[in-house]
Amino acid sequence: MYPLKIQEMKQLLVLISAITVSIAGCSQVKTSQKLNLDFESVINGMPADWENFGSAAYMISPDSAVVKNGRYSASIIQKGGADYKAWSYKIPANYDGKSITLSGYIKTDSVTDGYAGLWMRLDPSIAFDNMSSRGVKGTTEWTKYEITLKMDPDKTTAIVVGGLLVGKGKVWIDDLKVTIDGRNVESLKPYVRKALPAENDKEFDKGSAVKFPVLNDELIGSLELLGKVWGFIKYHHPSVAKGSFNMDYELFRILPEYLNANSNATRDKVILQWINKFGSVTPCRKCPETPETASLKPDFTWVENNTISTTLKNKIKEIYLGRHQGKHFQIDMDGGVGNPVFLNEKSYSDMPYPDEGFRLLSLYRYWNMIQYFYPNRQLTDKRWDTLLREYIPKFINAKNELEYELAAVQIIGDLQDSHANLWGGGNKFNESKGDFYPPFHVRFVEDKLVVTDYYNPELKQAAGLQVGDVITQINGRSVEHIIDSIKKYYPASNEAVRLRDISFDILRSRNNETEIKFISGVKENHKKLALYKKESLNYYTWFKQDTGRSYKMLANNIGYITLQSIKEKDIKDIKDAFKDTKGIVIDIRNYPSTFVPFLLGSWLSSSPKSFVKFTNGNKNNPGEFTFTESLKIPGSSNAYKGKVIVLVNEISQSQAEYTTMAFRAGDNTTVIGSTTAGADGNVSSIILPGGLSTMISGIGVYYPDGKNTQRVGIIPDVEVKPTIHGIRSGHDELLEKAIEIIQGNKSNKKAF
Secondary structure (H helix, E strand, O other): OOOOOHHHHHHHHHHHHHOOOOHHHHOOOOOOOOOOOOOOOEEOOEEOOOEEEEOOOEEEEEEOOOOOOOOOEEEEEEOOOOOEEEEEEEEOOOOOOOEEEEEEEEEEEEEEEEEEEEEEEEEOOOEEEOOOOOOEEEEEEEEEEEEEEEOOOOOOOEEEEEEEEEEEEEEEEEEEEEEEOOEEHHHOOOOOOOOOHHHHOOOOOOOOOOOOOOOOHHHHHHHHHHHHHHHHHHHHOHHHHOOOOOHHHHHHHHHHHHHOOOOHHHHHHHHHHHHHOOOOOOOOOOOOOOOOOOOEOOOOHHHHOOOOOHHHHHHHHHHHHOOOOOOOOOEEEOOOOOOEEEOOOOOOOOOOOOOHHHHHHHHHHHHHHHHHHOOOHHHOOOOHHHHHHHHHHHHHOOOOHHHHHHHHHHHHHOOOOOOOOOOEOOHHHHHHHOOEEOOEEEEEEOOEEEEEEEOOHHHHHHHOOOOOOEEEEEOOEEHHHHHHHHHHHOOOOOHHHHHHHHHHHOOOEOOOEEEEEEEEOOEEEEEEEEOEEHHHOOOOOOOOOOOOOOEEEEOOOEEEEEHHHOOOOHHHHHHHHHOOOOEEEEEOOOOOOOOOOOOOHHHHOOOOEEEEEEEEEOOOOOOOEEEOOOEEEOOOOOOOOOEEEEEEOOOOOOHHHHHHHHHHOOOOEEEEEOOOOOOOOOEEEEEEOOOEEEEEEOOEEEOOOOOEOOOOOOOOOEEOOOOHHHHHHOOOHHHHHHHHHHHOOOOOOOOO
């Protein structure tokens, strides 16, 4: 039970973009058909019906020299910078059953900085596994692996399988097989659920045909009202919940008449007539009141707007009192964790620059998803209920694909959630940043842009900058001015994360060189810096991959653990090796490769201790969020007795933050470093018109006493930040402070 790992998130979003779901695409198939899961059918040099996605730094092809069975396997070979690459095969039907299993053989050669594996996904967001916690590393002979997922045929719109390589090396996959409840999928009849009216509505598939007049304050106010009524109907009306109406296209049906309304009275009459088409509602007898202890309650203050007629207000209240309960066509809550799963949302990826109607739909869809199913909407700097009005002209007046993407990334940014970004489909936005990168990694240290590492040491001499040098200007503009001009396009929970993410792009360019000014020592220098394509660099963003063992002994009987490469099998060895040490440093300035809050965290506490509680939404009462019971670390009768120091910074995000909370519950744990990313909780995916995709933190994460973690992050017990002097000297100042605390006699742990 925990959020997708960062790499999983990245792959998941690429998958969403690459295999945009359509329920119609799963129904028209032959029975008992032969699938090319063994790669034996090759057309024009590639396995038939297979697609691929990921970095261009890899070569993919069928391979006739290295095979498990038959004539061909499928290979992925890393050639340039390490990122990831995946093969993808969409099973051309949906099937009935309780569980689905993907099996297949994998062979690897020198896989490092990541893993190789199979992956399988049931769309939309039904289930997903990519073997990230048990991936294949190193050099291995042909070995069979399996992935099994629980099925939900009535919700599933696509079954997609494949193999992938994350990091460096080579992988071959062969002899894949898909079985459902133990039966080969090739022998099964497809499961064809009768399409609902909402799914059969195709009227506006080619465009909305909506044209807006020049926007003024009055019209923007009317469109704000319509957006709120539209979203209210979408998530509350029983007919919509049953799939009887395509709400995307119902918007386009009301808009022409609505735009012609010349008074508030006429406007309200148009809305009432439109609402009546959805049918009457019966007062709900099973709808409990929102608990007073709820962390968030439904917000209908907009209904009391003085410009709305009493008749329309009463109609909205009537629908709320008769709101739908149970299975819903548009929304579900994840059965394991409780984060929202947005259902049957089309991406319209064939229109990367959607027309005016679809752009307004995009805004309405996103705003209402947040209004009703975002657990942290009360934490935004801007009041969420004001943002719909603010963004209506930005979306409608977007002149091209880039402006549309920029409008989307700005409202995503106003959510102030480091999980939320324009993760997929932002093609023009990404193109505008350029394909050329500096030869070194930079980071903001003491509010300065500092060179911290070279991706390729052989480029250091040509670049002419030293680790610790400070870049002050780029193409004649100060770094501070650049930050100020682009920060609205970098969504983040807090400023530390915003600067973290800006640092990845600030030297990117569409040209292969850029002019910079920098300070080396006390001298200011000016030069043209050569830039490189990412695939030619050993590029990384958040942290440099450590291919070594996850634990080691430091001097003076102090243990060190890094979670970026930890494996479940390491835990026993760590306990044996470190049980008599003076102290342990646990480095979480990274993203954990394995979920260890309980596996390792229990060893740090001698008794059960509460460390976290969550808030979950309610699809039966959209907008309501209530607290769960606190979750406890079980503790151990043979708990570790030495000091434990946990290292964190702005890179510590999501699962890293959750893990820190669990470790903090230990008997003698001190957290040192700087405030973390402030984005905890399982993520939920969101699809927007134009093939855009994003995410939100789908559950609220709190300390047992009710203190919030979102945006705040994990506040360290002892604040330690790297310095420019430390970077230049090659010192890890956080690690040095941790060792100092362990060796000292005074406890640095503070009450929390």
